[in-house]
Amino acid sequence: MQGLNISGKSIIVTGGASGIGEATVRLAALAGAKVTIADLNVEAGVRLVKHLQEQGCAVQFIRTDISDEQQVQDMVALALKTFGRLDGAFNNAGVAGFNQSNLGADEPAKFSALPLDVYRRVQEVNVVGTFICMKHEIIAMLQTGGGAIVNTASFSGIFASPGAADYVASKHAVIGLTKSAALDYATQNIRVNAVLPGAIRTPMLDMVFKSDGRNKLLAAAHPNGRLGEPEEIAQAALWLLSDAASLITGISMSADGGLSMI
Numbered sequence: 001m002q003g004l005n006i007s008g009k010s011i012i013v014t015g016g017a018s019g020i021g022e023a024t025v026r027l028a029a030l031a032g033a034k035v036t037i038a039d040l041n042v043e044a045g046v047r048l049v050k051h052l053q054e055q056g057c058a059v060q061f062i063r064t065d066i067s068d069e070q071q072v073q074d075m076v077a078l079a080l081k082t083f084g085r086l087d088g089a090f091n092n093a094g095v096a097g098f099n100q101s102n103l104g105a106d107e108p109a110k111f112s113a114l115p116l117d118v119y120r121r122v123q124e125v126n127v128v129g130t131f132i133c134m135k136h137e138i139i140a141m142l143q144t145g146g147g148a149i150v151n152t153a154s155f156s157g158i159f160a161s162p163g164a165a166d167y168v169a170s171k172h173a174v175i176g177l178t179k180s181a182a183l184d185y186a187t188q189n190i191r192v193n194a195v196l197p198g199a200i201r202t203p204m205l206d207m208v209f210k211s212d213g214r215n216k217l218l219a220a221a222h223p224n225g226r227l228g229e230p231e232e233i234a235q236a237a238l239w240l241l242s243d244a245a246s247l248i249t250g251i252s253m254s255a256d257g258g259l260s261m262i
């Protein structure tokens with residue numbers, strides 16, 4: 001990949017079988033990184049590995065539920081076993097909030113209508129899952145002199161949107177986790193940053209905004225007038241993971257066509 005040097009680095013990508021994660025896996029692997037793909041979706045993950053291996057890439061897949069600590073430990077252990085070290089991790093797996101699937105409705109369900117079990121599950125994946133991944137990645141990176149972590153937060157990590165308390169709270173928390181770990185490990189050569197996508201054309205967005213009309217409205221809300229592509233977030237995340245970003249830690253980098261400035 002032009003301008004990026006991540007060749008030879010061992011990196012983990014969670015949620016790597018679809019959308020933003022998949023785009024990141026492709027760019028990283030084709031640029032010479034050794035990639036461990038972690039996802040719940042076995043079929044898509046195995047298909048992606050086969051496709052990239054046919055092109056000579058060093059990639060492997062492990063079915064992982066990021067909210068399960070043992071599975072995350074197994075994920076990190078596999079990266080270490082196969083590739084000998086862990087240089088980088090893109091903690092990107094996440095789920096949409098309950099009310100987001102109602103955003104096409106005239107009146108999205110409000111805060112007090114949000115079921116507790118749904119609220120808990122969104123935090124369990126987006127917050128607890130990200131925490132567990134970071135914890136075990138940091139343990140591995142400390143063994144080999146450091147590394148870089150990027151977490152996927154969102155525009156919703158710095159702003160609220162109607163009827164999305166579960167998702168908004170979870171993404172604010174991802175930014176809190178990012179800053180906390182960045183501070184704790186700044187002197188130990190571990191950088192931790194967050195990338196904050198605007199609306200990106202992925203299966204998650206298609207699920208949340210079911211109609212094309214909604215997508216057009218959403219695109220128009222962005223100052224650049226369009227939805228983002230998964231590859232554009234991949235570029236941002238991989239740059240933060242690369243040595244080019246050696247002085248950068250603890251930041252929340254918006255990649256949203258200007259949405260966060262208005």
Ligand SMILES: NC(=O)c1ccc[n+]([C@@H]2O[C@H](COP(=O)([O-])OP(=O)(O)OC[C@H]3O[C@@H](n4cnc5c(N)ncnc54)[C@H](O)[C@@H]3O)[C@@H](O)[C@H]2O)c1
Pocket residue numbers: 014015016017018019020021038039040041064065066067092093094095096125129152153154155196197198199200201202203204205
């Ligand atoms: N698409 C957008 O507009 C947008 C905007 C802002 C932030 N994000 C964030 O970007 C990230 C990626 O989303 P996407 O749009 O590419 O969605 P996506 O649905 O295409 O991909 C998400 C992937 O995460 C996996 N996943 C879900 N729960 C998991 C779990 N518990 N353990 C392991 N894997 C799990 C899914 O199987 C899927 O492959 C998410 O964190 C999402 O919140 C997306």
